[in-house]
Amino acid sequence: MKLTSVVIDDEPHAAEELELLIGRTPGIENKRTFNDVASAIEYLDDFGKVDIIFCDISMPEINGLDAGEILNRQCKFLIYVTAYREYALEAFGVNxxxxxxxxxxxxxxxxKIEGIRERVTLKDRAEIQDGYILAKGSNKNSFTKIQTIEIVYIEALLNYVxxxxTKDFFITYVSLKDVEEMLGTKKGFVRISRSVIISMRYLEKVEGNVLKLHSAPDFTVGETFRSDFYALLKRHSINRD
Structure with missing residues (x-):
């Protein structure tokens, strides 16, 4: 299976260079190239999600970092391509x-592409089945079966989660974004911050932006995630005033 991509760069020669690299790399196909973020988003709204978005950072109107949250919804992997080292921390701050x-x-x-393909493979191996997930262990062909009904919360640890x-904890090599997508078919799991997904099954109390879960530390709902979270609470509230 080929990975799909789009390129966003306002410098024509830089975009052409990246297109050439993609064309010479096995296992990846570039669908379109754009010189601004807005055009790329408009295309992806119609085309659908791609595997990778390669995006420059310093661009007019909307720069790559400001568009990071929107672009992440349109791809599985957002990769910034820039001439400036100083944006690295901010880049990883938008996942x-x-x-x-x-x-x-x-x-x-x-x-980099080989690393992405490996992550896609690991994600497929940890695919959610009915009622459980299979989390890959540290050894080859080692997996742990985890009942989704028993998951209280999931936290990001760099390249791991x-x-x-309710019984134990497990560490596996996969990104939190990948886990969020895998859990998308299962009701009751909500991402509340850049680093935490919780199970609503174990939510006991909400006090402002602080969540109290059964047998877990308190969590604060991240500012970016608050509107969606409180809309969810409202849908399940017996008093919606």
Whole structure:
């Protein structure tokens, strides 16, 4: 299966360079190239989600970082391609899957794509079945079966996640965004911040922006996630005034 991508860069020569690298790399196909974020989003709204968005950071109107949250909804992996090192921390702050510095080398690019393909494979192996997930262990062909009904919350740990259940916890190599997508078919799991997903089954109390879960530390709902979270609470409230 080929990975799909789009490129967003307002510098024509930089966009062409990236297109050439993609064309020379096995296992990936670039669908379209855009010189601004708005055009790319309009296209993806019609085309649907792609595997990877390669996006420049310094662009007119909407820069890549400001558009990070929107772009993340349109792809599985957001990779920034820029000539500036100083944006790295901000890039990972918007859940970017990678940060490549211009000028790009073929070897660096191929290594990044191979890493993405490995993450896709791990995600597929941890695919949610009816009522449970399979979390890959540290050894080859090692998996732990986790009943979704027992998951209390999940927290991000750099390139890993820690899955806390009513009985134990498990650490597996996958991103929180991947887990969120996998849990998308299961009701009752809600992302409340950049680093935490909770199970509403174990939510006991909400006090302002602080959530109290059974047998778990208190969590604060992140500002970006508050409107969706409180809309969910309202839908389940017996008093909606």
């Amino acid at each position: 970017a899957a990678g940060y490549l510095l211009k000028p790009l080398s073929q070897s660096t690019f191929i290594k 820690k899955i806390h259940t």
